[in-house]
Amino acid sequence: MELQVVSGPAPALSPAAYQDGQKGGAGLVNAQQRLRALVLDTVPSPHSRRNYAKALDDLFAFSAGRPLTRALLLEYRASIDHLSASTINVRLSAVRKLVSEARRLGMVGAEEAANLSDVPNIRQKGSRLGNWLTRGQARDLLVVPDRSTLKGKRDYVILALLVGCALRRQELASLEVQTIQLRENRWVLADLEGKERRIRTVAVPLWVKEGINAWMSAATIEEGRLLRSISKGGKLGTSLSDWAVWSVVEQSAREIGIERFGAHDLRRTCAKLCRKSGGDLEQIKFLLGHSSI
Secondary structure, eight states: OOOOOOOOOOOOOOOHHHHHHHOOOTTTHHHHHHHHHHHTOOOOOOHHHHHHHHHHHHHHHHTOOOEOOOEHHHHHHTTTTTTTTHHHHHHHHHHHHHHHHHHHSSSSOOHHHOOOOOOOOOOOOOOOOOOOHHHHHHHHHHHSSOTTTTHHHHHHHHHHHHHHHHHHHHHHTTTTTTGEEEEEEEEEEEEEEEEGGGGEEOOOHHHHHHHHHHHHHHHOOSSBBBOOOOTTTTOOOSSHHHHHHHHHHHHHHHHTTTSSSHHHHHHHHHHHHHHHHHHHHHHHHHHHHHHHO
């Protein structure tokens, strides 16, 4: 089945929809209007909604009643080549979301949806923002802590939770033991509260849980903060600052020859490795606790 994009009178939208950048473009039939609304409803940011709305309206206008095919999308992408790479990629993201919603509603099959979504982004030139590690570098980083010592066991847990669970530095520093729970036969960090009080539950890989177990056993920790400061005499504190987390990451990265590398770069590393392993963007967004892709 082809996803038809047809011109015709646009149904009226509520005044509230206009305020959020959801003004209906001329030429949308009911099915298209429904798809468009579903796409925009998944985007919480008003700014992003406006961008997605313009992208879809421009696509509908460009198609002029032709069915939505991969060839048409490539032609559409070429028609907006004068725009910046980031703008083009945002518009292509909106189109992919449209295809995703069409598939969910049964308007297109899985194979056709995959074909329509396979229009590549424009490569953005310039230096990348932030750093991230390759899989091999991540393995090297995790070998740095001397896990025969109490401090080494703790530092390994810090690195493992950042690489394996993509926590923010503050989230990690304030992590409570009771947050680590067994749900549906898998270990998770339950009900983490991130930025803007967004709640998420993050799966804990088995290798990370094994590191946590070794640290808790050696430090005889049963409740309260998972991570603690350690004095030169080996005495445990009651908490660990987020700056201490940053210091552990920076010093460990230097050990493998990487300068100016911080805890947030390990969140990027986790996201990159998840994506390369075939992770869905929506799942990665949820893992990171972001409001939008």
